[in-house]
Amino acid sequence: MKKLLFILPILLLLIACADANDKKSTKPAKKEKKADVKAPDGKKIFKIHCVLCHGADGKLGINGSKDLTKSEISLEEAITQITKGKGLMASYEPILSKEEIEAVAKYTQSLRE
Ligand code: HEC
Structure with a gap:
């Protein structure tokens, strides 16, 4: 007991x-x-994952990253590059969903002057 x-x-x-x-x-x-x-918020995703190298306005260019305001690649190419990575830019395939990558790719294009 x-x-x-x-x-x-x-x-x-x-x-x-x-x-x-x-x-x-x-x-x-x-x-x-x-x-x-x-729908995923491209701006938010950019701020979390991309600002580090590209800067809030896309112009920062750290580690040889391209000035996104002067980028001339197509949306398809941008999506491929963000998905697979290129040079010092990592692949975002394991981190972001397809929809998120598309949203952030569209957002980078909106930064163009
Ligand atoms: C570690 C730094 C780094 C981070 C973080 C980064 N990038 Fe990049 N990015 C680069 C580099 C370096 C290049 C140039 C690659 C090359 O052409 O060799 C580049 C190129 C690009 C391009 C192609 C521009 C062009 O015209 O060729 C796009 C679009 C892009 N990045 C988008 C993004 C997005 C969206 C994110 C966030 C999901 C991101 N980047 C995160 C370093 C980075």
Whole structure:
């Protein structure tokens, strides 16, 4: 009986914790799903993944990256280059979805003067 009294509070605590974890894990998952439904935001993706080398305006040119405002490649070529990478620019295939790559490629074209 003594043993049971000792185990019972621990058991209740475990159940309470598991319950709390459940609630936490379901909420963010729902949010992610909603974000996926919306079209990817090319500007946001650019700010996260591309500004480092290309700069916010596309002109930075770090590590020999091309000035995106002077880029003349087609949307198709840009998508291929972002997907597969070129020179010092890494492949974004493992990081971004097809839709995200297309959105960010379109955004880089909007930077052109
Ligand atoms: C590590 C630095 C680096 C990062 C980060 C980077 N790039 Fe680049 N990018 C480069 C370099 C270097 C080149 C030139 C490659 C070459 O032609 O040899 C380039 C070229 C390009 C070109 C082709 C321009 C042209 O006219 O040829 C596009 C489009 C481009 N990057 C888009 C992006 C996008 C979109 C992202 C973010 C998803 C990104 N880059 C992230 C370094 C980077």
